[in-house]
Amino acid sequence: MKVFKKIVALLCASVTALSLVACGGGTGITRAELKYPDRPNADPTKDSWTQWTDDDKVSVSWYVDLAGWNNNTSALISKEIYARTGVNVVFETPANSDGTKLSTMMQTNNFTDVISIAANQQERIKLAEAGNYIFPIQELAKRWAPTLLNRLNQEMVTMYTASDGNLYGIPNHFYSTEDVNEYKEMGYALNSNGGIVARKDYLDAYHAAMLAEDANWDPATVCTPQGMIDMCLWVKNRFGLKNDNPTVCLAPFESHRTTGSVGLRWLMEYFSVPEEDENGNYVYQYAQPEFEEMMVWLNDLYNNHLMTSGNLTATASQIGGYIQNGLPFIYIGSPQDMASYFKNWAIKKTASGDYNYESARYVPIVFGNSAGQVPQISVTGNSYMFSMITNKCKRPDRVIQLFDFLYSEEGQRLLTYGIEATSAEDENGTFYYTVKPGETVTVNGKTVVAKYGQIEYTNKIKRAFNDGNTSGYGFGSPNVLYSPMYAYLASAKGGTFNTYVNYVSHNLKAGLIPYTYSYRGFEFELDPTGSNYSQVVDIQNNLRLLWNEYYAEIICAEDSEYARELVQDTLKAAERKGYKTFIEYRNNSFQAHKKNMNIKFAWPINDPNSAYQNLKFTGVYGDYSYDKAIPSDIVIK
Amino acid sequence: MGENITLEHPIVKKNKRKFKKWTGRDITLFTLACMGIAFLLVFSYIPMAGIFLAFKEDDSRYFNIFDVIEFAPWAGFGNFEEFFNDQKFWSVVSNTLGLNLLMLLINFPAPIIFAILLNEIMHSKYKRFVQTLSIFPHFISWVVFGGIVLALTDMTTGVVNPIIYFFGWGSRDNPINLLTADYFWGLLIVISMLKGVGWGSVIYLAAITSIDSQLYEAAQLDGANRFRCMLHITLPSIAPTITVFLLLNISNLLSNNFEQFYVLQNPANIKKSEVLATYIYQMGMISRKYSYTTAMGLFESCIGVILMLTANYISKKVAGRGLFG
DSSP: OHHHHHHHHHHHHHHHHHHHHHHHSOOSSSSOOOOOOOOOOOOTTSOGGGOOOGGGOEEEEEEEOOTTOOOOTTSHHHHHHHHHHOEEEEEEOOSSSSSHHHHHHHHHTOOOSEEEEETTOHHHHHHHHHSSSBOOHHHHHHHHOHHHHHHSOHHHHHHHBOTTSOBOOEESSOOOHHHHHHHHHTTOOOOBSOEEEEEHHHHHHHHHHHHHHOTTOOGGGGGSHHHHHHHHHHHHHHTTOOTTSOSEEEOOOTTTTTTOOHHHHHHHHHTTOOSBOTTSOBOOGGGSHHHHHHHHHHHHHHHTTSSOHHHHHOOHHHHHHHHHTTOOSEEEEOGGGGHHHHHHHHHHHTSSSOOOGGGGOEEEBOOOOTTOOOOOEEBSOSOOEEEEEBTTOSOHHHHHHHHHHHHSHHHHHHHHHOSBOSSTTOTTSSEEEEEOTTOEEEETTEEEEOTTOEEEEOHHHHHHHHHTOOTTTOTTOSOTTOOHHHHHHHBTTSSOOOSHHHHHHHHTTGGGGGGEEOGGGGOOOOOTTSTTHHHHHHHHHHHHHHHHHHHHHHHTOSSHHHHHHHHHHHHHHHHHTTHHHHHHHHHHHHHHHHHHHTOSOSSGGGOTTSGGGGOOOOOSBOOGGGOOOOOTTSOOO | OOOOOOOOOHHHHHHSOOOOOOOHHHHHHHHHHHHHHHHHIIIIIGGGGGGGGGGBOOOTTOOSHHHHHHHSOBOTTHHHHHHHHOTTHHHHHHHHHHHHHHHHHHTTHHHHHHHHHHHTOOOHHHHHHHHHHHHGGGGSOHHHHHHHHHHHTOTTTOSHHHHHHHTTSOBTTBOOOTTSHHHHHHHHHHHHHHHHHHHHHHHHHHHHHTSOHHHHHHHHHTTOOHHHHIIIIIHHHHHHHHHHHHHHHHHTTTOOOHHHHHHHOOTTTHHHHOOHHHHHHIIIIISOOHHHHHHHHHHHHHHHHHHHHHHHHHHHHHHSOOSOO
16 A cells, blocks of 8 residues: 555656646747748739638637627628638637636637737737737738738827837727828717716706706706716605615726726716826826815715615626616716617617607716816727737738738728628628719718718618628628728718617717817827836736725715725825836836827817817707717617 | 475465456446546646746746746745735735635534434425425536626615515615625625535435434434434434544635635625635736736645644544544
């Protein structure tokens, strides 16, 4: 028996020692290497994706770091992509969005052929800066997809070029300034990225009551933190809302470990919490008095039983449930994420009577801090997912050609609209041109050249949208290289307006358009070449975790004095964690970014020449002239 | 030279091990054992090589753990020092210990009591029904079970709150949120018991069924009632099983079932729900501080081993039985 025990012990020790040797022996298994395949270069005069042969069909794995992301590979468009490029893509997604699957891939250098991760993640920069983990896009394109080099948007290239001068991936949802300006010339405007919405029937009732009481009542008095609390209390009492009702509801804190509640970010914009001071320097938002005022306001809401602790513990679907039952008077977050719940509420409220969208909708509202500052709300974000070809990819030559196709106008058209038909009634395709590319068109009373033409879905597809039965086509999927500006500019409607939810989603934020600004000045990353870059990244992570841990405690503090004290205590803890070092470093990157963009101020409030200076509050209602009326042929469901 | 003659002693010959030819049954058993051994090797022994990480410096330049092992400088006990000086150290350790001690006091005896009570049910169909009903939650994953708990205890739309309001604990104007820090430990203990009591009782029920029925008959002849039988026959008979599980539970005083905390954790209860397992996950998988979290894991394991050895020693001294040795 003793001999047996010795053998087992020896065996275990050997296995452990062998594992260690295998892990750390420098055998080359862990070191990244870029191996360029020995394939002939592509002909630069022809689209790269047209140059493959039938005997060279390949399959690549593509990881999208987004839980719930869905690509219907059996859909018409996915099949068409395969038919045109000869590349079959097998997508992988994580079970949840906390980044653990990506961590595991990075820990073990066990990537898929292509990975798509959030463009604003430090890991994107780290991977690019680490060297030899990611293929440089230009280097691949030079050899196998020269046409892509001409297509790459230069503004995007400048923004995402790594410190070694290479571009290591391509983002989707990139809004180029050129396209945005063209969109504006057509009389359209982009919506904000988030906002605050209120139940219109309650809002109208409050205004009617105030005006009935005093005909000279100024609606702008509601636009202060106290004005909002007074209005919410009136609604609560008038409509008999109990203390367990989420009268004011923040977006879910579900991903508190990573991003916290997105509602807090938009609220910071409403309270004009500065990210840049009047001299153009980057400042720590959490150390600003406006931030403290915002947190104390949330605490006041809580102590007035307008906000519940249940709001802080509810999941996204639970909060969706509140909305579709019309429980919140005010919702603070990204309303577009909850659009289907808002739609359900509208349908539910009017189910028993004649449908009346106006009486059953939530509308965007505006208010500001106690100093009376009008808010500036950032417009639709800059980029979303960033797709990179990893060192594990055996056929980067074919993947770069796939990128070339997906990035091209032809690829974007296929992703968004499918296959061309000759007319609205042609059932062999999914879209048709109402205006051909390059022709002039009159939109919103302005005559412009339609660069991409004007496109409509065929009647068959419109019926499919109304029936909620478009999954077989796979529009917008796979959207990892999707350009929304192409979709907007080419659309005869100026955007994605195919279903009832699309209209509801647009109208939840359209009223805020006069209060929006481009966030491009703040969209920069920490300079990865700095000597203390790693330390600063650690500080950034620690600060994020610190505030996420204290938000709930501050909101639920027993009184405003204690809430204020908690904010200051957390700020002191942040100081101990090194926020000043972080801000100093970030400010250097910020100044370099602004210099690059040739702007002095990133925040319109600091810019004396900005149109912002003329903005005034007239009331909490937004400007609903930007709303889209729901056409009669759109089925309400 | 004469011929070497070996004389075999009859007893020596008798003790010499004979290797039988393996039968199909032996091969099956060996294969099954191999799977267990392979599992242990892959998931318990090979990962031990990673312990070296605990003594390497954390450097976010290296996001590949093999790079950290190969290139990062040695840190000595620096990662352990950092953990002990971490401002969350005491709150994390006290949450872990406090909750586990409470669970040891409440959740550990629960399956024993449940098994003994279940054993007393004479109606076999009813007994089987209760047993099935109590075991069923074990087969639901914590993610699903946690989701059900979150929906049921939702402060606004859940079904639990109206019930507790009915019994006079809170009201819609004085609402109670069971998912906040104030109630988190209580909630966790209750739902852990709900999920685990049936499954936990299986082993004790098996131990009870192996008790010689003559002992009960003899006791009944001597006038013992059912309670006396439980106290003086059932409990002492299953005491060795209880000891083994108690010792194993004690060694896990610093470990937690990660999933149950993770699914129920939220910003309003994080002060009470952050335990070592979730903190290690947070720092390792999300903040990617591999060396630091390996040190935390190693600390947890060392304390576990010390606790188990100590408890085993005490058990042997006091009760005369232990896990080993």
